[in-house]
Amino acid sequence: MDMDLILERLGVEEGVIRRFRQEKITPDIISLMSLYDFNCLGVNDKTTIMKLRVECVCYRSNPWAHNNDSTRCRNIRFEISSIMIETLFEAGYSVKDTSIALGVSESTLFRKMGQFGLSKLAFTEIDEEELNIVVATTTTEFPTCGEEMLRKVLLQKGIKVP
Structure with missing residues (x-):
């Protein structure tokens, strides 16, 4: 499968496709790329990056990764990283959405999360006073921000709260 077709199917703009072509990026390389690498190529959206990684797993050069007509993978086994x-x-x-995006069952995802020590409910240990200071500073900086934007700003600062 041609990398251009994968990118087009995901709705990536032509300039990005041109950069991928210029850098000779193949599906085999996608899983090795960092967020910085994607940003340099013009792909900044993490959801698009994940979709691209998952899609490219189906088209790697490994012979076991293809079905007979080499158009889609079936029953492929690949490593899911933390x-x-x-x-x-x-x-x-x-x-549920993560398991769908990765093409695995929820039980497989929970097993992987256990292996990596991940939890969807893992929150940052921060006392209430310190959190209030960070929230006050953030709302002063972004006076019209809502709850969702505040949560994203806190995440950027490395603070995950319920």
Whole structure:
């Protein structure tokens, strides 16, 4: 499968497709790329990056990764990294949506989360006074922010709260 077709199917703009072509990025390389690498190529949306990673697993050059007509993979087994799971959780995906995006069952996802020591409910240990200071500073900086934006700003600062 041609990388251009994968990118087009995901709705990536032509300029990004051109950069991928120029850098000779193949489906085999996608799983090795960092967020910085994607940003350099013009892909900044974490959800798009995850979709691209999942899609490219189906088209790697490994012969076992293809079905007979080499158009889609079936029953493929691949490694799910903690970064993949964390990225989807940070993007707001539920456990169910994350399992769908990764093409695995929820029980497989929970097993992987256990292996990596991940929890959808893991929150930052911060006392109430310190959190109030951070929230007050953030709302002063962004006076019209709502709850969702405040949560995202706190996440950028490394603070995950319920």
